[in-house]
Amino acid sequence: MHDSGKNKIEIGQSSGSNERHKSEKIAELLFSDAKPGTHWEEKYPSRELPKGAYVTRFAPSPTGFLHVGGVMQALTDEAEAKRSGGVFILRIEDTDRARFVEGAEEAIYDGLDWAGVHVDEGGREKKGNYGPYKQSERLETYLTYAKELIKNGFAYPCFCTSEELQKVREEQERTKQPRMYSGTCRDLSEKSIEEYINAGKRFTVRLKVPEGETVEWNDLTKKNPITWDTKNIDDQVLLKSDGFPTYHLANVVDDHLMGVNRVYRGEEWISSTPKHLLMYKALGWKAPEFGHLVLLRELETQQKLSKRKGEAGLEWYKKEGYAPEALRNFLTRIMWAHPEGRDVYPHEDFIRGFDVHKMGEGAPQVNPKLLEHINQEYLARLDPEKRLEEVVNWAKAFEPEFAEICMKHRDDAERYLGIEPERMKKLSEAKALFGFYFSELYVTAAREELLSETAGDEAKMKEVLTAYVNEFYGQEDGHDAWQAKVRKLASRTGLKDKNIFMLLRKVLTGSKNSPPLYEVMQALGGEEVLKRINAIRQKPGTF
Numbered sequence: 001m002h003d004s005g006k007n008k009i010e011i012g013q014s015s016g017s018n019e020r021h022k023s024e025k026i027a028e029l030l031f032s033d034a035k036p037g038t039h040w041e042e043k044y045p046s047r048e049l050p051k052g053a054y055v056t057r058f059a060p061s062p063t064g065f066l067h068v069g070g071v072m073q074a075l076t077d078e079a080e081a082k083r084s085g086g087v088f089i090l091r092i093e094d095t096d097r098a099r100f101v102e103g104a105e106e107a108i109y110d111g112l113d114w115a116g117v118h119v120d121e122g123g124r125e126k127k128g129n130y131g132p133y134k135q136s137e138r139l140e141t142y143l144t145y146a147k148e149l150i151k152n153g154f155a156y157p158c159f160c161t162s163e164e165l166q167k168v169r170e171e172q173e174r175t176k177q178p179r180m181y182s183g184t185c186r187d188l189s190e191k192s193i194e195e196y197i198n199a200g201k202r203f204t205v206r207l208k209v210p211e212g213e214t215v216e217w218n219d220l221t222k223k224n225p226i227t228w229d230t231k232n233i234d235d236q237v238l239l240k241s242d243g244f245p246t247y248h249l250a251n252v253v254d255d256h257l258m259g260v261n262r263v264y265r266g267e268e269w270i271s272s273t274p275k276h277l278l279m280y281k282a283l284g285w286k287a288p289e290f291g292h293l294v295l296l297r298e299l300e301t302q303q304k305l306s307k308r309k310g311e312a313g314l315e316w317y318k319k320e321g322y323a324p325e326a327l328r329n330f331l332t333r334i335m336w337a338h339p340e341g342r343d344v345y346p347h348e349d350f351i352r353g354f355d356v357h358k359m360g361e362g363a364p365q366v367n368p369k370l371l372e373h374i375n376q377e378y379l380a381r382l383d384p385e386k387r388l389e390e391v392v393n394w395a396k397a398f399e400p401e402f403a404e405i406c407m408k409h410r411d412d413a414e415r416y417l418g419i420e421p422e423r424m425k426k427l428s429e430a431k432a433l434f435g436f437y438f439s440e441l442y443v444t445a446a447r448e449e450l451l452s453e454t455a456g457d458e459a460k461m462k463e464v465l466t467a468y469v470n471e472f473y474g475q476e477d478g479h480d481a482w483q484a485k486v487r488k489l490a491s492r493t494g495l496k497d498k499n500i501f502m503l504l505r506k507v508l509t510g511s512k513n514s515p516p517l518y519e520v521m522q523a524l525g526g527e528e529v530l531k532r533i534n535a536i537r538q539k540p541g542t543f
């Protein structure tokens with residue numbers, strides 16, 4: 001471990017009386033000449049992978065729900081790694097304790113599982129030899145590199161108090177200056193540093209951004225290089241006074257030690273990249289390639305997805321009734337065009353065909369019509385067993401009683417869902433569309449609805465139903481013979497064909513809209529058809 005046992009500190013643990021002791025310990029670790037006990041580069045040797053293989057990672061912070069844009073990024077990472085014979089890592093970036101949300105880590109694992117994103121390293125099972133894959137479990141590693149940056153003159157301790165920093169910030173706001181560190185501690189003499197440390201002053205460690213340089217990189221998603229003048233790069237805090245790294249230090253150290261060579265992340269991180277590139281250079285490391293993905297937008301408002309309305313979180317899509325594979329298909333579709341112009345395709349096509357260089361620079365849109373269309377087509381194409389599984393999985397979470405009924409009549413349910421399956425745009429519609437087949441859920445149409453087919457004449461309605469039952473047809477006759485018989489019944493009773501068909505439909509399904517009646521009757525079976533008709537026609541008196 002780092003230095004020796006006696007130097008081991010409880011990084012980030014509770015403050016109070018041992019606060020002074022703690023900053024002394026951190027100082028000792030950072031400024032002593034002792035070599036680190038663990039040589040991280042040896043612990044994590046470089047990977048033996050085929051030439052051109054990409055090591056990618058998804059590195060969410062557990063600060064809330066899993067954002068659907070995060071899933072999109074993870075799909076890109078996974079595709080790059082899979083196609084090239086590389087590795088896809090899931091790393092939890094949880095060093096910002098103030099933003100930590102209980103249960104958020106589980107939500108990340110569950111969400112990725114649900115969406116069908118498969119990681120090679122990290123994740124719930126914590127597979128892989130480059131772990132731990134959670135930053136709060138790697139704290140000593142970051143101290144090692146903070147120390148190295150200080151030693152080489154690329155970082156320095158900053159003793160400014162938060163009150164002092166706040167004052168400067170307010171002044172900058174007032175004078176409309178960019179919010180940047182004033183540089184008070186940038187060039188402190190070794191003597192002053194020693195004095196402050198001996199006095200037990202708390203400190204952070206800041207990146208010493210060189211003056212008068214430019215940082216430039218070719219972003220994978222952009223046509224032109226991105227350039228940054230170092231005068232616009234802040235002396236970023238890398239290590240906090242409690243020994244916890246900030247995102248910037250931890251992210252760079254981990255990407256390097258884990259062998260990541262292609263980084264995808266949201267474009268909101270673009271301004272962090274110059275700082276990261278300076279750190280890679282200062283540590284003598286080869287920087288990965290960066291691809292900053294444009295954030296998802298709502299189609300109508302062109303705004304970023306709203307957390308308030310819910311569309312930003314994966315849970316919303318789940319609840320609305322989008323099948324996981326369909327959502328995954330949609331997310332890949334809005335950043336990639338299938339070579340045959342298809343909207344619905346096997347995920348392998350995306351893995352094989354995705355090319356970041358062909359990605360447009362515009363924002364991918366969450367077009368609800370396209371999402372619905374993909375979901376509908378996906379569900380319609382499934383084999384009966386899988387379609388039922390999708391419906392049951394959804395219903396288990398949101399309509400458990402319906403799930404139970406489907407499972408109880410598994411074979412029948414598969415058949416029912418297979419009759420005009422394209423009627424279902426979302427899984428949440430399954431009960432309304434297919435529920436009537438199940439005797440537990442069937443409710444016949446309201447009295448007025450039924451009577452509207454015989455112009456309010458109840459006796460006539462019952463006469464028609466009785467004739468139908470007595471000469472029962474429908475099951476064994478075949479479609480055309482059945483239809484001809486119903487037509488005859490119509491002329492005999494003085495009703496229009498369409499009224500008889502509609503009456504039967506309303507009696508059997510409880511609704512004006514259903515799949516073709518003959519198919520419905522076949523699915524229900526003769527006994528159930530008769531039972532439903534008899535229940536109406538035998539109702540005593542007016543019902």
Ligand code: GLU
Nearest residue numbers: 059060061093251264265
């Ligand atoms: N932890 C960062 C986040 O929450 C990761 C950014 C990156 O991928 O570098 O999104």
